[in-house]
Each structure stands twice: as C-alpha cells, then as structure tokens.
Amino acid sequence: MIKHYDITEYKNPLFTVDSVLFTVKNGALKVLMVKRASEPFAGRWGLPGGFVDVDIDDSVSMTALRKLKEKTSVAPQYLEQLQTYSGINRDPRGFSVTLVYFALIAEAQVSTHIETVDDAKWIDIDEVNNLPVAFDHKYIIEQAKARLKQKALYSMAPVYCLPEHFTVGQFKSVIETIIGKPVQRKSIIRRIEAAGMFETLDEKVKSGGRLAQLYKVKAGVDIVNFERNLSV
Amino acid sequence: MIKHYDITEYKNPLFTVDSVLFTVKNGALKVLMVKRASEPFAGRWGLPGGFVDVDIDDSVSMTALRKLKEKTSVAPQYLEQLQTYSGINRDPRGFSVTLVYFALIAEAQVSTHIETVDDAKWIDIDEVNNLPVAFDHKYIIEQAKARLKQKALYSMAPVYCLPEHFTVGQFKSVIETIIGKPVQRKSIIRRIEAAGMFETLDEKVKSGGRLAQLYKVKAGVDIVNFERNLSV
DNA sequence: AGAATAGTGTCTGTGAGACAGTATGTA
DNA sequence: TACATACTGTCTCACAGACACTATTCT
Numbered sequence: 001m002i003k004h005y006d007i008t009e010y011k012n013p014l015f016t017v018d019s020v021l022f023t024v025k026n027g028a029l030k031v032l033m034v035k036r037a038s039e040p041f042a043g044r045w046g047l048p049g050g051f052v053d054v055d056i057d058d059s060v061s062m063t064a065l066r067k068l069k070e071k072t073s074v075a076p077q078y079l080e081q082l083q084t085y086s087g088i089n090r091d092p093r094g095f096s097v098t099l100v101y102f103a104l105i106a107e108a109q110v111s112t113h114i115e116t117v118d119d120a121k122w123i124d125i126d127e128v129n130n131l132p133v134a135f136d137h138k139y140i141i142e143q144a145k146a147r148l149k150q151k152a153l154y155s156m157a158p159v160y161c162l163p164e165h166f167t168v169g170q171f172k173s174v175i176e177t178i179i180g181k182p183v184q185r186k187s188i189i190r191r192i193e194a195a196g197m198f199e200t201l202d203e204k205v206k207s208g209g210r211l212a213q214l215y216k217v218k219a220g221v222d223i224v225n226f227e228r229n230l231s232v
Numbered sequence: 233m234i235k236h237y238d239i240t241e242y243k244n245p246l247f248t249v250d251s252v253l254f255t256v257k258n259g260a261l262k263v264l265m266v267k268r269a270s271e272p273f274a275g276r277w278g279l280p281g282g283f284v285d286v287d288i289d290d291s292v293s294m295t296a297l298r299k300l301k302e303k304t305s306v307a308p309q310y311l312e313q314l315q316t317y318s319g320i321n322r323d324p325r326g327f328s329v330t331l332v333y334f335a336l337i338a339e340a341q342v343s344t345h346i347e348t349v350d351d352a353k354w355i356d357i358d359e360v361n362n363l364p365v366a367f368d369h370k371y372i373i374e375q376a377k378a379r380l381k382q383k384a385l386y387s388m389a390p391v392y393c394l395p396e397h398f399t400v401g402q403f404k405s406v407i408e409t410i411i412g413k414p415v416q417r418k419s420i421i422r423r424i425e426a427a428g429m430f431e432t433l434d435e436k437v438k439s440g441g442r443l444a445q446l447y448k449v450k451a452g453v454d455i456v457n458f459e460r461n462l463s464v
Numbered sequence: 465a466g467a468a469t470a471g472t473g474t475c476t477g478t479g480a481g482a483c484a485g486t487a488t489g490t491a
Numbered sequence: 492t493a494c495a496t497a498c499t500g501t502c503t504c505a506c507a508g509a510c511a512c513t514a515t516t517c518t
Contacts, residue, residue, distance in 0.1 A: 013284050013292075015247050015329065052245050054327040060245075060318040083313055084331050086292040095286040097247065097331070099316050153459075169496075184481055189498080194479090209496025210488040227385075228479060228506090229459040401469075416508055421471075426506090441469025442515035460479095460506060 013086070014096040017063040018049030018137070020144035021076055023122065024161045024174045025107040029148075030122035031141055032071060033131075037119065040092045041134030047100070047141070048120065064101040071120040073113040076103035078160035078223075082144050090136050098135075102144050104160040152178040153229040156195050159217060165201060167212035168192065175230075183230055195224040245318070246328035249295040250281030250369070252376035253308055255354065256393045256406045257339040261380075262354035263373055264303065265363075269351065272324045273366030279332070279373070280352065296333040303352040305345040308335035310392035310455075314376050322368050330367075334376050336392040384410040385461040388427050391449060397433060399444035400424065407462075415462055427456040 021032040033045045049067050057063045065075050082102040088095045114120060123131065128141055151157045152175050159166070161174050172188045192198055192215065199218050204211035253264040265277045281299050289295045297307050314334040320327045346352060355363065360373055383389045384407050391398070393406050404420045424430055424447065431450050436443035
C-alpha cells in the first residue's frame, strides 16, 4: 500500500485519515488509541486511521468509518470532521496531510469487541500524556477534547456517548465528565425538553433512590444546538 | 505539475487546497471566484486554489495563502479551515480531496489589485447560483456562508471584513449584511465593549450626522467569542 | 430649524445558576 | 425511619431586544 506514496519520487503529499473516537466510561473520558505495528513510530500509540483506498472508499468519511470498524466492529453514533493537520515535519516520510474525524460512541456498544482486539485500547484522556504517542496525535487529541467540551456546552451531541436508553442523571454525568465541572440537573432537564429531540419511555430504571425516567433519541432527528452556552 | 497526480497510475487521491474568501462591498456579501483557464471545467468559475507544492509550502495553510496572494496580492486578515470535501464523483479525473479554507478580508485592501487581475472577480453571493460553477464549489460556498453567518452571531470575526479603522455603524452594517436581518446598534456597542479587543482612536469621522467614533483592533488580540448568540 | 446619524438609558424577555422543597425508591 | 436519588418550583442574574431620549453635525 505504502508504495503509492513514495513522496521522494512523486512529491505528492502523503494523505491519511484518522479519527479521535471518544467515549465516557466509569466517569472518565476515554479516547481510542492503537498500538502501531509498523513504521514510522512502530510501538507507539496513535489514532486509528490510515490511507484512503480509492477502490473501496467513496469518500474520506468511508475511510474513517472503515478504519474504526476494524477496531470497534461498529460505526460510531456521531462522526464529524475535526480538522486537517499538515506539515513537512509531522511525518518522517515527508510532507503529510491528515484529515482527522471526531467521533462519539457509547462504551457499551463496543466493550465486548474491543477486548478481543489486542492492539486497540481505551485510553483515559489524562493518561495520554504519559504514553509514547506517534506523530502530532497528542496535540490533535487535545484539540478534539476542546471541541468536545465546546459541543457539550452548546449542543446535545454528548448524548451519543450514552446507550440508546438513558436517564437525566447519566446525561448530566457525561456532560460533567466532559466539561470537568458540575452542572445543574435542572439545566439538563430544561434542555432535554427544549430540544424536542427525545422521547420518554414507559419504562423507568433503578438508580439507588427514586426510579429514573428513561429517554431515547427520537428517530430521524438531528442534534440540536442552543443559542446560549452552559457556563464555563 | 499535474503529472504527479495521475490517479489512474498511482491510485492516489487528488489533493487540492481551495479558499472561500469573503468580503462585504456596498452592502453586499461577495466571494472571490476565479475563471478557470484549464480543464476540468475550463471556462467555468471556481474557488481560488490549487495543488500543494511540497517544495515551497511548509503546510497546507501556506498553499491557501500563496494561491490567494496570486489573486489579491495580500494575505487575508482572517483564515481558518472550513472543511474537507471528497468523493469519487466530484472531479472527472477521479477520487479527489479538497481542503477548503474560509477567509475574510476588507474590500479596500484588495480593490485596486483585483481590478488588474482579469480572471478573478468578486461575485455577489446571490449571483453564484446564476454562474456556471466548477466542481461542487457552489455547495461549498453555501456551507461557508452558513459558517460565516454563525460566526457573525457569536463572534467578532466579521470585523475582518472592515478596514483597519471602523465605526460602530460600519460594523453593524457588515453584520446585518452577513446575517440578512437588522440587529440593534446597542447590541454591537455592548459587544465591542465586552470583547475588550478594540481601542478607540482620537479621531472621529463624518457620517452624515454626528461624527462617529473610530475603533481599531488592539495589537495581538485574538477574536473573542460570546456565550450567547445574537438572535436569529 | 430640520434631517440624519451617533450614542445613552432603561425596561422587558429568556434562559442558565442556585437551591429549597417534594416524591419515591432501597437498606 | 434514614438515605439516596429523582424531580419541581421559583428566585436571581446576565445579556440580547426594543425603543425612547439626547447629542452633534450638515444643509
């Protein structure tokens, strides 16, 4: 595969697609990382991704999904572009360009599969700094984390870190994990109602106290954004 | 140059960098477009951009700036990534990837130079639909316009469509042109004060009535974002 | 004086934060 | 009954919208 990208011969930028896939697990924000088997940076940890295969990928988002499925077996619930990173120094092979996707998934959806893949692991966001990380992926993860934090303040996107059926308490907890400080339960309830993108289930669920109402995302709705942020 | 990108031979995605450069001129939002001299889509209008030259570009933002300078002679005051567009059908030569930048400039900075370049023109945003446009650039311009509108609601970025010294009235007018509806003068004044990124000049300027206070952006400050949008 | 634009003062509306109070489950 | 968590009611605060009022310049 790599032979098509011999930069010294064709002066073509090396183009890859990577993803920062987040989830929240046990009250901690985690990012999916892969132990690199090949050079450059063999043995170090990097983001899941790779080269576009123009024979099977219709667009670069398909590349991102394909690479993520190899590690998690499923497509993430939320996927959007983060940014493109490029430069002459980020890859020892030469000028390289990486389009990075930003993705969210419920941990429960992938937990069993990820244990069977021994080169991919959920890394606690605070542990990334202690790992040997490939390329500029440490920096990219920081940027993705900042984006996720912003999204948690003005949008309902973090709901995609939750299982299909979830409670207000779980949603609140995910948001608090992402933004790193407490929010008012009331604010979450207000937004759930105002967004109009959720429906209540008849079922309730145990929570240590009073039974909690279950919610799910209505079919076919888009993520709702708000005109006002939660407080930072 | 194009020989390095023979996709049938190397199955390498075609990678280009384009820019959507906006300005506001005579109360209308304009986008810089270029009449294409070569295939594909020769004779149609497209976004300024082209291939990365790995010998002279340190990163893809340099490619964007270099291509914009060819048309405007100066670097835009504001430049950020919009998105990357890709697919097997957007370019007749094969799978292609375009990283698109989003840029703002004051019309006065480029007006004289642009008149000397006969293949580049400011196109009124409402006229784009009536032109023969290359690739998916019509769609990309729509997306860029939506992003600009959002930015006008929550950030001070549109100030970069104004000359170095500007009045509240001019700023208000630019914002109204971008979002397509009137805003309260008071709201602009409140934001100018709250942002803390401007300083007043001693000079005032004629405006048909009372003299208007001139403002400028303080040296070295970043664009300020607000936690609350203007009303949509 | 009258028109035009700049700028101020201040009231209303909306939605987030704070937090007390109520409801309903388990040990 | 004690507690834990879920949910509601409601006050405050910050900031955008609305708009009347004042200020300054030109004709």
